Amino acid sequence: MLPDPSSANGPTGNTRNSGGRIIVIGASTGGVEALYTLLSEFPSDCPPTFVVQHMRPGFVEGFVAGLNRVCAADVVQAQDRQLLRQGQIYIAPAGNMHLCLAATPVVSIRLTEAPPVHGHRPAVDPLFLSAAQLRPAPVAALLTGMGRDGAEGLLQIRRAGGHTIAQDQASSVVYGMPGAARELGAAHQILPLSAIAAALLRLSGQTGPHISNRGIS
Secondary structure (H helix, E strand, C coil), X not given: CCCCHHHCCCCCCCCCCCCCCCEEEEECCCHHHHHHHHHCCCCCCXXXXXXXXXCXXXXXXXXXXXXXXXXXXXXXXXXXXXXXXXXXXXXXXXXXEEEEEEECCCXXXXXXXXXXXXXXXXXXXXXXXXXXXXXXCCEEEECCECCCCCXXXXXXXXXXXXXXXXXXXXXXXXXHHHHHHHHHCCCCEEECHHXXXXXXXXXXXXXXXXXXXXXXX
């Protein structure tokens, strides 16, 4: 059993209003540019948003800094046992950890040591599979990338009642990951990159039980 994050030392959440579903996003090849485009459309009070972009150590800091120059929301590297805040976008750190979410009893970030998944660490599937256990299930998008990482996790989010989106082939640099999701029937919608941000925000809503004044419960 995971420790109770509410008693852990580390940053805590402090959201200002009740909201809807969280957002989870995965990307690989071509994803840096895609995420600049997508996340720059998010407002400053967007739902808590979690991103796994396949990236080597040493590049995440610059990626986060670049996103902060174009995003209204606050973009940060995810930290272990951090509680969720509205208006923040959490980027998985590169290295030997996977970014996951746990509800014990409130939702918090867990950075877990585990072998690579689909050859990647961090990988998209650990985030998506852990997010599929939350209630309500999140809104998820799988963007451009090589391989199959994230496809199974996207399917599990769909089966759990979340809403799932895969980027279309025409706007993808590489159609491996979103194409695999399409083959599995994991995506409710296949959308061009230009339409994904608006769809994620609309489908996340701002009226559900997820976000409290303390964090997400």
